[in-house]
Amino acid sequence: xxxAYLDHNATSPIRPEAAEAVARALAIGGNxxxxxxxxxAARRLIDDSRDAVAALVGADPAGVIFTSGATxxxxxxxxxxxxxxxxxxxVEHPSVLKAAAAETVPVDGDGVIDLAALExxxxxxxxxxxxxxxxxxxxxxxxxPVPEVVGIARAHGALVHCDAVQxxxxxxxxxxxxxxxxxxxxxxKLGGPMGVGALILADPDARLSPMLAGGAQEMRRRAxxxxxxxxxxxxxxxxDAVSGMEAESLRQRELRDRLEALARGIxxxxxxxxxxxxxxxxxxxxxxxxxxxxxxxxxxDLAGVAVSAGAACSSGRVETSHVLAAMGAGELxxxxxxxxxxxxxxxxxxxxxAAAFAPIARRHDGRAxxxx
Numbered sequence: 060x061x062x063a064y065l066d067h068n069a070t071s072p073i074r075p076e077a078a079e080a081v082a083r084a085l086a087i088g089g090n091x092x093x094x095x096x097x098x099x100a101a102r103r104l105i106d107d108s109r110d111a112v113a114a115l116v117g118a119d120p121a122g123v124i125f126t127s128g129a130t131x132x133x134x135x136x137x138x139x140x141x142x143x144x145x146x147x148x149x150v151e152h153p154s155v156l157k158a159a160a161a162e163t164v165p166v167d168g169d170g171v172i173d174l175a176a177l178e179x180x181x182x183x184x185x186x187x188x189x190x191x192x193x194x195x196x197x198x199x200x201x202x203x204p205v206p207e208v209v210g211i212a213r214a215h216g217a218l219v220h221c222d223a224v225q226x227x228x229x230x231x232x233x234x235x236x237x238x239x240x241x242x243x244x245x246x247x248k249l250g251g252p253m254g255v256g257a258l259i260l261a262d263p264d265a266r267l268s269p270m271l272a273g274g275a276q277e278m279r280r281r282a283x284x285x286x287x288x289x290x291x292x293x294x295x296x297x298x299d300a301v302s303g304m305e306a307e308s309l310r311q312r313e314l315r316d317r318l319e320a321l322a323r324g325i326x327x328x329x330x331x332x333x334x335x336x337x338x339x340x341x342x343x344x345x346x347x348x349x350x351x352x353x354x355x356x357x358x359x360d361l362a363g364v365a366v367s368a369g370a371a372c373s374s375g376r377v378e379t380s381h382v383l384a385a386m387g388a389g390e391l392x393x394x395x396x397x398x399x400x401x402x403x404x405x406x407x408x409x410x411x412x413a414a415a416f417a418p419i420a421r422r423h424d425g426r427a428x429x430x431x
Contacts, residue, residue: 063364063411065318067248067401068197068225068342073292074250074402080295081252084288091285092276101287108294112257115297116223116242117233121263124277125255125290129224129245130154131270132258133191135281136220136241137161139268142189146180148172148203149385152222155191156381164190169336170201170386174211181215188217194226194237198382198397199333200342202226209238224248224256228300229308229339234261241265246289250402251296255289300402311400312340314409318398319343321413326420330391332383341401344383346394350423355396362415364408366398 064072073081084104089097091105105125113120126132133152137145137159147161150170155161162180165173172192181188190212195202205221212219221239226232228249234242238261245256260267267280274282322345323329332344347355352368359366368380383392398412 061363063408063415065398065400065404065408065412066365066367067404068397068399069367070247070253071250071401072403073247073252074296074299076299077246077251077292077296081288081292084291087287091287092274104287104291105285108290111294111297112244113259115227115232115301116244116259117235118242118259118261119263121278122260122265124258124260124267124280125285125293126258126281127254127286128256129222129243129248130256132243132245132256133220133222134158135258135267135270136243137189137191138270139280140189140218140220140241141266141268142187142218144184144186144188145191146177146188146217147191148193150196150198150201150382151191151193152197152224153381155193155220155222161191164192166385168386169333170196170199170382171336172203172208174204174207177208178211181211181217185216188212188215189220190217191220191222193222193224194232195223195230195339195342196333196382197225198342198380198395199336199344199386200225200339200399201333201336202230202338205237205239213238225339225342228297228304229311229341231304234259246293246296249296249300252289252292255286255293257293307402308340311404314400314404314406315341315343315398317406318400318409318412319345321409322416325413325417326424332386332388332395341399341404343398345396345398346388346391347420347423348391348394350394350419352394352396355394355419358419359396359412359415362411364412364415366396366412368396 089101091101109120133154145159145161218240223242224245242259247253271282330346
């Protein structure tokens, strides 16, 4: 039985082009810091990959710093950009919220940052600040008004860091148009290999204190021998994601809308979070009131459908979402699951979800009726 994989926001299966790039890089065998032929070949590959990742977000290649993933990239920005005060939206990824002692900026019921609250919080102090706001939420897909955040931050002399992990490859992304000072990316969210990401600086000459010292790699901003196969796979996935992005985004939106329509037809009490917000085309966060998320995730898994409950960053544990709590979801947060589509999703996956969800919802409704 083929699994209907609907968990691309946790990790997107590796694209064939990326897997081939990883294999080719493994065959090079040289250290990018070595001056012999194999080392020079490795260095060329990293330079070419830096160009490809920069092109994904309209950046200067000199501003691309390869890391072990977005968690490291977020930490590097929050700790390395030299700002003692950090403000972060309440729906940021834990890798942002736990990277620094951040003041939390509230969000509305759709999970969109409260711009008036941000303005008031920045106005309280003249301390050099950094504002952290994600471009698109990993659980609900809600897109944040990043240019507006930047405008407010600039008026108060603050920098802006943007976690763009879920947005990359799923919507048009230009670091200059956004106006942010830095972006974090992760390869495996767009069909590249796990264990590689990037921090991208809008100004390649911006001051950044490294977290890892000991070598001159990554322009002395991130010591350690580069993950050559991972970086090559990241670049290949970036190139593939950019190609035909508009058509692919439309295809995924149609699949997502179909999934939500089928689910609502099966269970009219179904709640779709951030339904009124501008959302990523691939993400749907759903809840059937009274049905625990863990129960639904396991039941769907047994039926061959892979979804998740919240973010997949808690060592396999199903925990109540801080994102939905910040949105005021209350007890309903404990029932929320996330279905997320990607480059290899098909109509059959959506149909499989509906077929598996129907009997679960009916059993739940039956029990609820008996209890009443």
